[in-house]
Amino acid sequence: MSTVNDLAAACPFCGSHELVRAIPEKNPNDVIVVCDHCQKVVPAYPSSPHSLAQQKKSINDQVVDLCLSHGIIHGIKYYLMEMNKLGGPKISLSQAKQDVDNLLATRGLTHAVKKPSKNGCVIVLIVLLLIAASIVYFLSRR
DSSP: OEEOOOTTOOOTTTOOOOEEEEOOSSOTTOOEEEETTTOOEEOOSSOOHHHHHHHHHHHHHHHHHHHHHHOHHHHHHHHHHHHHHTOSSOOOHHHHHHHHHHHHHHTTOGGGSOOOOOHHHHHHHHHHHHHHHHHHHHHHTO
């Protein structure tokens, strides 16, 4: 980790100039800048529209991969967290769901994504029926 020496760089959240740059071991090309004052991740500086568009494209690609491999809920959760890290206006959960649905629809992957399972209600119903049957059985034996 090292301190960012660029005096023009400031945290967009609190305005502090005390930024710390961290380089992860797994991906040395991906530099993370953290504000030492408010402990928030600062978007890559200088934040140009081109790099912001690249970050959003990268997030969208990652969301599609997550949706295809782990399901739509994981994709929405990742999209919500990452888009809120970029800075700017925060998006809501319903907006994140709508954006992910639109993203999958534009790529034609709506039917390829694993939908959330609804087997929990069926299992609960079976357990309740088994409990009721056992109560009736034990009461009728007396």
